[in-house]
Amino acid sequence: MLLPNDDSKILQVDLAELESLLKALGIATVGQIVQKRVKLTPSCLIGTGKVDEIRDLARALGAGVLVVDRALSPPQIRNLELMTKCKIMDRNGVILDIFSQNACTTAAKTQVEIARLEMMLPRMVGQWTHLHRQGGGGAVGRSDGEKQIEVDRRRARDRILKLKDQLVQISRDRITQSKSRRKEIKVALVGYTNSGKTTIMNAMTNGSFLAKDALFATLDSNVRTIEATGRPKMLLSDTVGFIRNLPHTLVESFKSTLDHVLEADLLLLVVDIAHDNYRSQLETTKGVLAEIGATGIPVIHVFNKIDQVEDPFMDRVLRLAYPGSICISAHKNEDIVRLRESVYKFFAVSFIRCKFAVPSSDQAGVSLVYQNCTILGADYERQDLIVFDVHVTRETYPKLAPYRLQTEEPLAL
Ligand SMILES: Nc1nc2c(ncn2[C@@H]2O[C@H](COP(=O)(O)OP(=O)(O)OP(=O)(O)O)[C@@H](O)[C@H]2O)c(=O)[nH]1
Ligand SMILES: [Mg+2]
Structure with missing residues (x-):
């Protein structure tokens, strides 16, 4: 969807990102359609003529799912499903499904379930509107429908409260662990998803956490000691990556996972410098850090994947633009050694x-x-x-x- 003030170049990058998100879910993209509009249509976001075109293309390509790169309201999803006879997903739904798929620990699973229920709450109204339309007659009348909505919503709210209680307990256990770590210096890796945080974590700590070319491979926080002898002990933590327009409910429910970030003495802000849109990814990361209240923590910018950049001056340009920053390839041992030295230097000076x-x-x-x-x-x-x-x-x-x-x-x- 391209509105008059939207940048068409950014749109292409956004669509490529949506394709990567779908790939993380195992869904292959078979076609794309962009609609230029002066304003959005409330009933189904897209103009009705375009909806017909999309339905025909989906049939021709044998597509079973239509994904819209915008947040859709529950009625918009329903209307589009009725008109296209395809399953409709929006960007938030895709992100939530990846989180559900990749959550391994109890904490991550609990957080994802809270986010899912909170996203579903407003949708529950919509699920029963067909009963409203049927009027008072029939086996299930208007009041029955409304009663059912209330029952479902109350159940969902009760479940959210229960899950939040569980999360508080998990968080308490974690605080007890982190108290015992009070004497160590804490460094946290933060950054856009797929920027290379876990690869850096593994290289700096001799770890073997899952690092792969997929969005949101990491959902939990992992902590390990930075490999070194004869120096003050330093702990490095890796956590969930950020993304543009991260659904608010997900940020909210992942706040306890992000505690590691808030407790850190230093943040290593990892940026995938080989990505076309690295500047905007950096801005997104800073935005999420501000949202979770981490703006006061010192930051070293770590420009990663320099091995994939052809411009020989990139390194110098970045170091000038971001004083104290470092350009590395997480795959090169000598670069990891330099990064480790930068961290030590930061603490030695401070x-x-x-x-x-x-x-x-x-x-x-x-x-x-x-x-x-x-x-x-x-x-x-x-x-x-x-x-x-x-x-x-x-x-x-x-x-x-x-x-x-x-x-x-x-x-x-
Ligand atoms: N060429 C190159 N690839 C890299 C470098 N660092 C990481 N990668 C690759 O980038 C991909 C993503 O790396 P991860 O370490 O999983 O990224 P992440 O930031 O932890 O990603 P999420 O946990 O999904 O948010 C993997 O395929 C890595 O092998 C690098 O310096 N150069
Ligand atoms: Mg990771």
Whole structure:
């Protein structure tokens, strides 16, 4: 669908993305139709003449499913189904089906079910409108239909509440785990779907998580230690990818999975630089980060798949446009080593490692350390004094400087 203000080049990229989404569901695309319109038709979005053309083309190509690259309302889906005699899906429905298909863990499955029920709630009104049209007579009258809608909606709402309770429990368990990880530095991979996050995760942690050329291969958060010795321990997390116009219900229900992002000390924002639309993918990622409240976390832009880019100046142009960014190929070991070094450098510049000795009776001092430091170790050997081994940011160090252990070397601040 092309409206007067739409860019036809972007439309082609969007259609290619829809084709990739369908491929992830195992649906092959056999044909595409673009309609130019001045405005959208409320009853079925597309003009009725065009609907006939689409129906004929679908028949000729033997297509069983028609997918519209816009969000459709329940009545629009019903009207289009009646007119074309084909199954109709919209973009949100396709994304939700991929999420359902790829969800492996209880958390992901629960989140997908909540999203599906929340998307279905408004549709339930529509399912019974044919009974309204039949009038009061017949076996199932208007009031029966309405009663049924109410029963179905109440059941769905009850189920949503139950699932949300389960999610709270899963989240509690996860918080307990993450508390035990408080002393480690946390780095999170974020970015558009298929940008290469899991490939980077595997390369940096010697992991073997599923990375493949498919949208939304990863739906859960995975955490692993970055491989290295003699350095402060760092945890890397990988999570669900983002996409343009991610259905709001999915963002909402995946918020607990995205907690790893909110807890991170640093975000590695991965961009597939070989993609025609990488700028818009970067903007989408930033938009989702803002939506989940992660804007305050420092970011290193990681421009990935540089091996697929022919322009020899791309690397330099990007580094100028995004200071501190890094261009890599996740498939090249030397690039992964450089990325790891960039992460260490970030923390070396931002954090100071030192020891603070706080009197055990000084509750305010102890809380100050807990609130402002990444605690690497605590020594309770002396009854009157706790010696904390910490990472503290350069900005917060002055607040704690009076507690600095006297025997330590002076700091180069
Ligand atoms: N040529 C090339 N391909 C890459 C590179 N990094 C990743 N890929 C490929 O890109 C595809 C997607 O990689 P993933 O690591 O699964 O991407 P992701 O961001 O985790 O994707 P989702 O989990 O689906 O959101 C895979 O086929 C990878 O092999 C790279 O640097 N160069
Ligand atoms: Mg992945």
